[in-house]
Structure formats: C-alpha cells, structure tokens
Amino acid sequence: MADALLLTIDGPSGSGKGTIAQLMAKYLGWHYLDSGCIYRALAQAAISHKIELNDAQALSGLAAELDIVFSFLDNQLVVLLEGKDVSTLIRSEYTGNAASEVAVHHTVRAALLRRQQNYYRLPGLVTDGRDMGTVVFPYATYKVFLTASVKKRAQRRYMQFMKKGIKSNLLEIAAKIFERDIRDSKRIVAPLQSAIDALIIDSTDMGVDAVFERIRAYCSGM
Numbered sequence: 001m002a003d004a005l006l007l008t009i010d011g012p013s014g015s016g017k018g019t020i021a022q023l024m025a026k027y028l029g030w031h032y033l034d035s036g037c038i039y040r041a042l043a044q045a046a047i048s049h050k051i052e053l054n055d056a057q058a059l060s061g062l063a064a065e066l067d068i069v070f071s072f073l074d075n076q077l078v079v080l081l082e083g084k085d086v087s088t089l090i091r092s093e094y095t096g097n098a099a100s101e102v103a104v105h106h107t108v109r110a111a112l113l114r115r116q117q118n119y120y121r122l123p124g125l126v127t128d129g130r131d132m133g134t135v136v137f138p139y140a141t142y143k144v145f146l147t148a149s150v151k152k153r154a155q156r157r158y159m160q161f162m163k164k165g166i167k168s169n170l171l172e173i174a175a176k177i178f179e180r181d182i183r184d185s186k187r188i189v190a191p192l193q194s195a196i197d198a199l200i201i202d203s204t205d206m207g208v209d210a211v212f213e214r215i216r217a218y219c220s221g222m
Contacts, residue, residue: 005030005124006139007219008132011146012181012192013096014153016203016211020146021128022077023212028126028219033119034070034077035129035136036099038112040090041068041081043098048082053098056105063111088164093157093176100180103130106189130184133195142219145194146211148204150178 007024011017018034025032042063043053051058069080079087089095102108116136119125129136133143148156154174161168184192194200199218203211 004120004122005141006120006137007124007126007142007144007215008137008140008195008198009126009128009144009146009215010130010132010134010192010194010198011128012130012153012184013177014157015146015148016156016208017128017146019208020211020215021126023208024215024219025126026075027212027216028124030124030126031119031121032077033116033125033127035116035127035132037070037077037079037090038066038068038116039099039103040095041079041086042066042108042112043102044086044090044095045081046102047095047098053101056107059102059105060107060111063108066112066115092166093168093173097176097180100183104183104187104189109135109189130192131190133198134193135190138195143195143198144215144218145198145200147200147202150174150181152204153177 007030009017009021018036021034022032042059045062045066046053046059049062051062067082071078077087078085079090113136119127120137127137133140133145151174154170154177157173157177158168158170201211201214
C-alpha cells in the first residue's frame with residue numbers, strides 16, 4: 001500500500017516499546033498492532049487447549065485458526081481470545097515466557113506473518129515487537145529499536161504488576177527477562193536484533209516523555 005506509512009518499534013521485553021508505540025499511534029492517528037499480543041494469545045490458547053509448547057505442528061494449526069480480536073476501550077487495549085477477554089491474563093510473566101517458547105518455531109511464525117501484515121493499511125501503522133523492522137515489515141518508513149538494562153526493565157515490569165495488584169518478585173522478574181533475552185536473541189528464526197537502518201534508543205535513563213519526543217522528532221525529520 002504505497003500511500004500508507006509504517007513505524008516499527010522493536011526491542012526486548014520490558015523496554016517500554018508497547019507504551020511508546022500506543023502513544024505514537026494516537027499522536028499520528030495511525031492504526032496500532034501489538035505483535036507480542038498475538039504470540040501471547042497463541043501461547044495462552046495452547047495452554048487452554050493443552051497443546052505442548054514444543055509441538056510445532058499443533059501450534060501452527062492453532063495459529064492459522066486463532067480467534068483473536070483487538071480493540072480499544074477507554075484508551076486501553078482489549079484482547080479477546082475465542083470471545084474471552086484475556087487482556088490481563090496474557091500480560092503475566094508465565095504467558096510471556098510461554099510466548100517466547102512458541103515463537104521459536106518457524107512454522108508458527110510463518111502462520112502468523114500474513115496476519116500481522118494484514119494490519120498495514122491507510123493512513124499508516126505503528127507496530128511493536130521483536131522482528132517488525134527486520135522480518136515482518138522490512139520496508140517500514142521508520143524503524144526504532146528500543147532497549148534498556150535488564151535491571152531497569154525488571155523494575156518497570158515490577159511496578160506495572162504492583163499497580164495492577166499482581167504479586168511478583170523483582171529478582172525473579174529480572175531472571176526471567178534475562179532468560180528471555182537469551183532465548184529471543186539466539187533463536188534461529190527471526191532473532192531479536194536491531195534492523196541495520198533503525199534508530200537505536202537506550203531508555204535506561206530516559207522517561208516515557210523523553211523517548212516519545214525522540215521518536216516524534218525522528219519521524220518528523222525524515
């Protein structure tokens with residue numbers, strides 16, 4: 001779609017890419033895709049249907065028929081999986097790590113690739129994930145790779161859980177994030193990495209507003 005624009009924001013777990021992507025989508029008036037939600041929803045569906053996370057064939061079949069709907073309610077992303085609101089459930093560390101295990105299968109990624117690309121439409125799309133600018137939308141107009149230290153990302157995730165009343169342990173969160181970083185960056189298919197032409201931002205010592213302004217200026221200056 002030649003007249004539609006694209007902004008991809010990739011990065012590791014807890015880097016803040018989802019928050020920034022939603023802010024940019026609202027600012028630009030573009031559509032929004034949280035690609036991680038699709039993998040988390042698939043992992044949750046697999047758990048619900050008692051499918052082993054290493055069963056690539058069964059997972060691929062489930063991915064092809066995945067009943068998932070995204071919508072916004074009071075500026076909050078709502079995720080419906082098979083008609084059930086799983087918005088909070090899929091944000092757990094358990095589901096996030098399960099999603100990382102599911103994502104290593106190339107047949108699963110292939111089954112979800114076209115579904116993700118179908119979100120690209122006028123006037124534009126802001127998407128966040130781990131391979132948006134490298135695999136799913138390599139032709140994106142703007143590309144950002146957002147990262148931060150493991151310690152900072154663990155603290156952010158811990159605070160998110162605290163605000164939602166979810167009991168958690170900071171050290172365990174940090175360990176899980178580190179473990180996921182290794183798994184995501186070492187996988188053979190679509191590993192977590194920055195696109196060659198991406199703007200790299202380390203947000204360890206930056207607030208949300210500062211990151212937003214940096215990306216806004218980047219998009220305005222091209």
